[in-house]
Amino acid sequence: MTSDNGKATGLAKTDLAAILADMFAPWVQDLGLTIESVEKEAVTTRMRASARLSRVGGIVSGQAMTAMADTTMVLALAAAFGGFRPVATVDLSMSFMRAVKSRDVVCEARVRRAGRSLAFVCAELRASDEQDIAAVANGTFAVPDAGVPKP
Numbered sequence: 001m002t003s004d005n006g007k008a009t010g011l012a013k014t015d016l017a018a019i020l021a022d023m024f025a026p027w028v029q030d031l032g033l034t035i036e037s038v039e040k041e042a043v044t045t046r047m048r049a050s051a052r053l054s055r056v057g058g059i060v061s062g063q064a065m066t067a068m069a070d071t072t073m074v075l076a077l078a079a080a081f082g083g084f085r086p087v088a089t090v091d092l093s094m095s096f097m098r099a100v101k102s103r104d105v106v107c108e109a110r111v112r113r114a115g116r117s118l119a120f121v122c123a124e125l126r127a128s129d130e131q132d133i134a135a136v137a138n139g140t141f142a143v144p145d146a147g148v149p150k151p
Contacts, residue, residue: 010040011079019075019084028071031064041080041111045072046128049104058102062135065125066094068107069137073121076109077141080119087119087141096135104128109137119143 013035020033031053036044045068047053053064070092078084109123123137 010082011038013038015083016043016075016078019078020071023084024071028067031068031071033068033071035075036106038079041076041114042108043072043076043079044106044108045075047105047107049102054102060100060103060105062094062096065096065100065105065107065135066092066137068105069094069109069123069125069135070139072107072109073123073137073139073141076111076121076123077114077119077143080111080114085143087143089139090118090142091138091140093138094135095137098132098134100125100127100134103130105134114143116145117143 016035016038020035021029032048032050033045036046047064047068053061055061070089074087077087105125106128107123107125109121112120112122119141121139121141124133125135126133
């Protein structure tokens with residue numbers, strides 16, 4: 001993505017969509033995540049309502065929401081780094097506050113700190129048509145030293 005003066009300003013939605021398609025396992029791609037928005041250190045994704053990702057009663061599976069949060073956090077790190085870097089999830093904590101039933105889920109992940117060896121990212125998940133948070137995630141990621149300058 002470029003600004004009006006032609007200088008690089010970060011990754012575009014199409015860049016992150018390509019990373020999602022090229023760098024993640026097929027079962028993660030089966031979640032059908034789409035990139036809704038991207039900022040320097042934040043990414044929002046959408047997971048369409050699907051019977052395949054739901055449990056009894058149409059409630060979106062917690063496992064699918066956890067995978068969505070983890071994936072969106074890795075994409076937020078890619079936005080912060082200015083490109084994909086392999087990272088490893090060291091710790092992931094999910095707190096579910098309310099069910100999402102038969103609706104799209106939106107996840108906004110934001111990098112809190114990206115250091116030389118560890119990065120800390122948080123995410124909020126909600127039904128696409130609600131402001132109330134359905135779940136929150138906090139993740140710690142190992143950042144292998146690849147000789148890439150710190151963002």
